[in-house]
Amino acid sequence: MGFLRNWRRKRVLTSARIDAALWARAASKLSFLRGLSDEETARLKQLVVLFLAEKEMHGARGLQLTDEARVSIAAQACLPILNLGLDIYNGWVGIVVYPGEFRVRKEETDEHGIVHTFDEELAGEAWPGGPVILSWEDVGLAERGYNVVIHEFAHKIHLDGAGDENFPAAGAGMDAAKWRETLEEAYRRFCTEVDAGLPTSSTRTRPSTRPSSSP
Secondary structure (H helix, E strand, O other): HHHHHHHHHHHHHHHOOOHHHHHHHHHHOOOHHOOOOOHHHHHHHHHHHHHHHHHOOOOOOOOOHHHHHHHHHHHHHHHHOOOOOHHHHHHOOOOEEEEEEEEEEEEOOOOOOOOOEEEEOOEEEEOOOOOOOOOOHHHHHHOOOOOOHHHHHHHHHHHHOOOOOOOOOOOOOHHHHHHHHHHHHHHHHHHHHHHEEEOOOOOOOOOOOOOOOOO
16 A cells, blocks of 8 residues: 555656745745755645645635645645655545634533533634644734644644654654654743743754654
């Protein structure tokens, strides 16, 4: 199965590409992509091409998704897996995009065993083994420090590719201990910055989490 999937992906990459002007329009609205090197940007574009070939993205409630919208969502979805690979997103295909927040019926059981049913307005949701649901209005807030796409796709990494309840699994060929150590260190640093009231979006040198080419 893996051989066939890789063969198909190679065929996609030889026959499809993202129009340069289309990429420029989408990327111009995602300033956090400017911190990528040329090599990282090239790999991200390849992931986006494959993502769009393998996933199905649909607008809901009459929303018509433009090519720019699809590329923008795909680029943000692929950024967290830039060094992990698209296999992290195996097992599901759907992305549903509403014009704005959508209502979801939920149930909670209190400490007395009583089930409470209520409706909740959401900007995004990720279902285990199922689709990612997004509010396009909230997708447009990515430049304001609120990124619903990356947030929900991080849930997909955790829900469908989890190694345990707290850490997503390391990618093929990666050192699992080093991967966990890298995540723990990044989380500790993030908490320290938050507690100190420091900005958390600045670029820093980080350990490589790309799979090793050695056996």
